Amino acid sequence: MLEYNALTAVSSSAISDLTINCRVKILRIKASYTVGEDDGLYSMLRDPSSMLEELRMSYTDLSSSGAIKLFSAIGEGNKLRRLDISFNNITDEACDAITMAIKKNTSLVKLNMWRNPISGECAQLIVQCLQHNNTLQELNLNDDYPQDVDQKIRSLAKEVNDKRKGHGCQVELTVI
Numbered sequence: 001m002l003e004y005n006a007l008t009a010v011s012s013s014a015i016s017d018l019t020i021n022c023r024v025k026i027l028r029i030k031a032s033y034t035v036g037e038d039d040g041l042y043s044m045l046r047d048p049s050s051m052l053e054e055l056r057m058s059y060t061d062l063s064s065s066g067a068i069k070l071f072s073a074i075g076e077g078n079k080l081r082r083l084d085i086s087f088n089n090i091t092d093e094a095c096d097a098i099t100m101a102i103k104k105n106t107s108l109v110k111l112n113m114w115r116n117p118i119s120g121e122c123a124q125l126i127v128q129c130l131q132h133n134n135t136l137q138e139l140n141l142n143d144d145y146p147q148d149v150d151q152k153i154r155s156l157a158k159e160v161n162d163k164r165k166g167h168g169c170q171v172e173l174t175v176i
Contacts, residue, residue, distance in 0.1 A: 028056040045073035045080065054082040058112075064093035071101035079107055086114035086140070095122040099129040102136065112140040120149030127156040127175060131163055138174045 067090045123141050157175040
């Protein structure tokens with residue numbers, strides 16, 4: 001069994017090979033990568049013995065359908081701590097899958113969703129669901145919401161932090 005601290009994958013077959021032949025802590029997926037139905041990435045994320053701690057998928061054109069598959073795989077039972085899905089054309093279509101995964105996941109500490117065209121309403125739902133998650137510390141969302149929506153998102157983040165402190169949790173959420 002090979003072990004790597006970091007690898008870059010360019011195809012779904014390369015990821016399938018990774019799930020069989022080695023253990024990876026950081027996986028960066030290149031922009032030319034296309035998410036497939038039987039992608040080894042999802043198996044890797046669901047595998048409780050997987051060592052994957054960080055997944056970088058920015059600029060991969062993941063889209064909402066790919067994000068739905070991805071978030072269904074990271075709900076529970078993995079060691080993934082950092083996920084970067086910035087610049088991927090993820091829309092509100094994936095909002096339910098994102099919020100469900102955040103509620104269930106107990107390992108993710110950083111989620112970068114920068115520059116995905118999700119609405120302010122979806123962003124608010126994502127922040128609200130953090131009331132059910134005590135591990136996520138940093139959430140990067142768009143910064144181009146109208147001022148009233150931005151204030152609502154920040155107010156919700158403050159409520160989450162206040163609730164976490166009230167339950168003795170030392171993890172504070174930062175919404176950027």
